[in-house]
Amino acid sequence: MLNTKAEVVQNDIKIGFNIGTIRLELDDISPLKMVTSAMRDSEKFKQIMASIKEIGIIEPPVVAPSKKNSRKYILLDGHLRIEALKIIGEYEVTCIISTDDEAFTYNKHISRLSPIQEHRMILEAIKRGVSEEKIARALNLDVNNIIRKRNLLNGICPETTELLKDKMVAAQVFKVLRRMKAVRQIEAAMLMNDANNYTASYASAMLASTPKAQLVNPEQPKKIKGLSEDQIARMEAEMGSLQGEYRLIEENYGTDVLNLTLAKGYIGTLLDNVRVVRYLAQHHPEMLTEFQKITEMKSLNGK
Numbered sequence: 001m002l003n004t005k006a007e008v009v010q011n012d013i014k015i016g017f018n019i020g021t022i023r024l025e026l027d028d029i030s031p032l033k034m035v036t037s038a039m040r041d042s043e044k045f046k047q048i049m050a051s052i053k054e055i056g057i058i059e060p061p062v063v064a065p066s067k068k069n070s071r072k073y074i075l076l077d078g079h080l081r082i083e084a085l086k087i088i089g090e091y092e093v094t095c096i097i098s099t100d101d102e103a104f105t106y107n108k109h110i111s112r113l114s115p116i117q118e119h120r121m122i123l124e125a126i127k128r129g130v131s132e133e134k135i136a137r138a139l140n141l142d143v144n145n146i147i148r149k150r151n152l153l154n155g156i157c158p159e160t161t162e163l164l165k166d167k168m169v170a171a172q173v174f175k176v177l178r179r180m181k182a183v184r185q186i187e188a189a190m191l192m193n194d195a196n197n198y199t200a201s202y203a204s205a206m207l208a209s210t211p212k213a214q215l216v217n218p219e220q221p222k223k224i225k226g227l228s229e230d231q232i233a234r235m236e237a238e239m240g241s242l243q244g245e246y247r248l249i250e251e252n253y254g255t256d257v258l259n260l261t262l263a264k265g266y267i268g269t270l271l272d273n274v275r276v277v278r279y280l281a282q283h284h285p286e287m288l289t290e291f292q293k294i295t296e297m298k299s300l301n302g303k
Helices: 043-055 079-088 115-127 132-139 143-150 158-164 171-177 182-195 200-208 229-271 274-283 285-296
Strands: 022-025 029-031 062-065 073-077 092-097
Touching: 029 079, 043 079, 043 132, 073 079, 079 092, 115 132, 115 143, 132 143, 158 182, 171 182, 171 200, 182 200, 229 274, 229 285, 274 285
Parallel strands: 029 073, 062 092
Antiparallel strands: 022 092, 062 073
């Protein structure tokens, strides 16, 4: 039985779904697109199949009532889930009813889990008594893969974890970070965030530039692929100098912007004085032109 339909909430915002769910026969659901053989052969589909077999449907498909047949429903989201259910041999599924029949792929607006978020979910599942083998079957992954995800943050300090918790960091990056002491891990994470670069190659470059005193095992050779020891030493010195300059710019940025803003305001006040403008136009026209350009700037970087 279909639950009561939600009408309008505060501020006249209409709810996009009916409150509750409905149990439907698969034959009463009309897909908007066909699931091709290539889609059925994809890793994503295999994961969905494995998950449904192991723990059932987690996210109900989204349907809308058909305008042509009151007993039929149009499938808006969940085509792969419905296809998987048919292959498994199921006849019914619990669905969410949309109040809008517009075709819309809801999952396009759902962010992928970051590696750290995935790690935490696996730990939470294990804490609740779900075995690593069962998690692996549900995700269609090798159990060793689940163990690696479980141990992802071993040797990573909490501050680094916090900085990278919602970032799509390559798994190999954490292996590199483990070779650094906590202070350097934090610094590396901040640099990755500033550069918006979370690749293993970028992390390796930072490892190459890390002084031995900031490594967990300073006596262990860095062994960066493609770099000799002399190149690593030069890179370490150059990166240290570059990072020092970067910090100096970062520290002075706020003061510099304030000074530039005040200067721009003062120049604007001067150009509001007709006598000053007339004098500059007669004696220093090039200076007047530059002053006018400054006052017309929309941002302090000249754009």
